Amino acid sequence: MAKRCMINREIKRAKMVEKYAAKRAELKKQMINSSLSMEEREVAAKKFHALPRNSSAVRMRNRCEITGRPHGYYRKFGLSRNKLREHAMNGDIPGLVMASW
Structure with missing residues (x-):
């Protein structure tokens, strides 16, 4: 049996991924959008990188x-x-x- 804290950590990550999914998707679209100016894309990238790391789906196990x-x-x-x-x-x-x- 895995440690209880490890299981709880994964549950916490799953909640965080769900919470920030829409925001992450919107910021990714803005970073890729070539019709926006370079400054606007940089602002979107800074906001994206300011999000919590555990809000990324690839960190889930x-x-x-x-x-x-x-x-x-x-x-x-x-x-x-x-x-x-x-x-x-x-x-x-x-x-x-x-x-x-």
């Missing part, structure tokens, strides 16, 4: 919903490989069958 494990994460299920295997063996995940031969 996928974690297992049950354990918080960051590695061995399957996006389709939202679980780490260990918990996915346990749930597959118990038959908790519909349509998922463990291979045997």
Whole structure:
């Protein structure tokens, strides 16, 4: 199980990404827009860089919903490989069958 503080940090980042998403997108459009003057684009860039770092979506880390494990994460299920295997063996995940031969 991951440290509780690490899991809470990811939750905090997710909230911050959601909060600043529209503002970040608008500032990015202004920075790229060639019809604006160079000074206006520089002002937009300064505002963009003044935003919190954790408001960027690339800083988020996928974690297992049950354990918080960051590695061995399957996006389709939202679980780490260990918990996915346990749930597959118990038959908790519909349509998922463990291979045997």
